Amino acid sequence: QSALTQPASVSGSPGQSITVSCTGTSSDVGAYNFVSWYQQHPGKAPRLMIYDVNKRPSGVSNRFSGSKSGNTASLTISGLQAEDEADYYCSSYTRSNTWVFGGGTKLTVL
């Protein structure tokens, strides 16, 4: 299975909105609504930010939202804040009953 495709980097200014894409295939992202997004700060464990495409775990800011269209999922962060600067990873369940991650996107808050 191939890793999901994410842009290597995105950037935005405080207060702006950014979107990170995650492109897979009809065997993973397009197959189920089981896409999740993780935030990882340097030296820290990943934190679940979005699951099942667009659900937020308790404690996650509503500035984070997710969506999916076909084989591409997206994470949108609105009202960008300095603490949002981190690496973001998408993951998806696959038809082979396995999991696959994206390559990761580095978000820089300018």
Added chain:
Amino acid sequence: QLQLQESGPGLVRPSETLSLTCTVSGGLIRSESYYWGWIRQPPGKGLEWIGSIYYSGSTNYNPSLKSRVTISVDTSKNQFSLKLSSVTAADTAVYSCARGYCSRTSCYVAGDSWGQGTLVTVSS
């Protein structure tokens, strides 16, 4: 509060077998709908799912690692373990254990319960 803790050697020789154990505290590993997984991250690189196991012993593995990976569970000790054979320098990574969840309507590879991660270096 559920806690996970990895343990095992931090240095493994090439061609040998990497062995790690994840001890779960604050909750039972024998939980419906939850499963237990291993995820690794080479230095400076992205996340890679290694495999997962349910308390029943049912496993799923990353196809690219399947021939070398074995994940097992010991419910009496509330632990699950990872063995990765024939390691090379490419297997050098931070290895983390985590709890995932999967039902008919909701599924994620890892939730809010992760171990701190342990760096395993493959070197002679």
